[in-house]
Amino acid sequence: MNTYELIAPCHFGLESVLKREIYDLGYDISSVEDGKVTFVGDSEAICRANINLRTTERILIKVGQFKAETFTELFDNTKALEWENYIPKNGKFWVTKANSVNSKLFSSSDIQSIVKKAIVERLKEHYRIGWFEEDGDSYPIRVTIMKDIVTIALDTSGDSLHKRGYRPAAGKAPISETLAAALIMLTPWRGDRILVDPFCGSGTFPIEAAMIAANIAPGMNRKFTAQKWTNIIDKQLWYDAVDEAEDMINLDIETDIQGFDIDADVIRKARSNAENAGVEKLIHFQERSVADLSHHKKYGFIITNPPYGERLEDKETLPGIYSAFGRQFAKLDSWSAYMITSYEDAVKYFGRKPDKNRKIYNGMLKTYFYSFQGPKPPKKEKGQER
Structure with a gap:
């Protein structure tokens, strides 16, 4: 079974709580940064993390990380990643979100467009086709650029994990x-x-x-x-x-x-x-x-x-x-x-x-x-x- 670096974003200031949760699930943590914890796990870990973690917003598979100060570097480095290991020939893929902080590349729409184009070019060469129908399952992608370091990841969760499924209607000023x-x-x-x-x-x-x-477990009654x-x-x-x-589960507690x-x-x-x-x-x-x-x-x-x-x-x-x-x-x-x-x-x-x-x-x-x-x-x- 393949091993992945999995990124778990959280609220700024609450990384220590999420870190403890991940350890309790039995996984090794590779880094803790502002607003996210990265840990190592296999396909089973993706399932267990989505279902069990209470304090993360989503679970991302890190596809690659590199430095990019120009759009050419962004394109070339994105294309060099092994996207065929993640996205099938008929997969529907798009950059659902791009964030940039203290970086030379800052236009979210341009970052999204160039990353998408680079992945298309990579997959065209691998699958030897000139057009993607994208009529299969969804593979949303997220891009974060922090001080010119680009992290590209696949979003395994879909809707944010705060959506447990029990709260269709919230009161005024709800807390997540x-x-x-x-x-x-x-x-x-x-x-x-x-x-x-x-x-x-x-x-x-x-x-x-x-x-x-x-x-x-918070994610028992929802889909991913x-x-x-x-x-x-x-x-x-x-x-x-x-x-x-x-x-x-133990519902017999007092x-x-x-x-x-x-x-x-x-x-x-x-x-x-x-x-x-x-x-x-x-x-x-x-x-x-x-x-x-x-x-x-x-x-x-x-x-x-x-x-x-x-x-x-x-x-x-x-x-x-x-x-x-x-x-x-x-x-x-x-x-x-x-x-x-x-x-x-x-x-x-x-x-x-x-x-x-x-x-x-x-x-x-x-x-x-x-x-x-x-x-x-x-x-x-x-x-x-x-």
């Missing part, structure tokens, strides 16, 4: 599933601990937490572009990867995961999304204001995405929201809280300095992930509830 999972995994929370999201919206944090607790690449991946490998993931929101319609959507994800029995959703945030147990976790004030008319409500959140959290004196927000005065109105502060880009939006850490719980005696 991959980002939510990564932030949860940055905290010390585990499935046997209390988790509350007082601004749950469409339920992403509680649902991702429940899937982590029950060990439900590479499922049709029978020239690279045997179909049976996909079935085997799904079977492996199904064997790992959880205390709760999601609150002041909007009744949004709570209905959250319940529907949880049902789609198969975790509705593991989460309690309730229409409730943050001013009523409370819990009778100790040592819980709050992980949340409060309103940012995306619209001008919403900004004036933010001081009151963050102040109420801070007051209620202060009453939960043994709890820890983690919130992601771009609101610059969040800490001021929350009323407590964070123990940690991590800068994270949510798309193009600069946000901060604030950690307010409570005391560690005493060690449990066997059979004792926390």
Whole structure:
């Protein structure tokens, strides 16, 4: 079985979480850079990574990497790659995205056009044909140029991996599933601990937490572009990867995961999304204001995405929201809280300095992930509830 370098992109600042996930799957990492982790794996690894990784946006097969400062160099080096090992005679291929940062070549449309032309010329020579019907399966290509170093890769995932399939309808200002999972995994929370999201919206944090607790692989109920690449991946490998993931699920666990929101319609959507994800029995959703945030147990976790004030008319409500959140959290004196927000005065109105502060880009939006850490719980005696 062939071995590939596989690229897993992620949110800037969350590479360490993805790195740990890849190690846990059993693969060797070849490099960690801003916004991506590269690891080594075979065809089976492509299937298992797409199905199991919670914090990457997609899985790419690296076809080649080279330096190019001119379009001639881009064309020649792209043509020199062994595209016939990846794209069959009837394959439909195109450059779906081209990014350039701090490089002499910067026109995305020109980069896309030249890379496509170079691949066509290579395959024309190999297959000895003058025209490609491109009526077969899709082989989307992605190009990244960073400081004149070109990386060309095939996209095995298709739709971004944050599209788990459980959230057809999102509430206002949703947080992506991959980002939510990564932030949860940055905290010390585990499935046997209390988790509350007082601004749950469409339920992403509680649902991702429940899937982590029950060990439900995020990609089990969706399709991937590479499922049709029978020239690279045997179909049976996909079935085997799904079977492996199904064997790992444990829905018999006891959880205390709760999601609150002041909007009744949004709570209905959250319940529907949880049902789609198969975790509705593991989460309690309730229409409730943050001013009523409370819990009778100790040592819980709050992980949340409060309103940012995306619209001008919403900004004036933010001081009151963050102040109420801070007051209620202060009453939960043994709890820890983690919130992601771009609101610059969040800490001021929350009323407590964070123990940690991590800068994270949510798309193009600069946000901060604030950690307010409570005391560690005493060690449990066997059979004792926390």
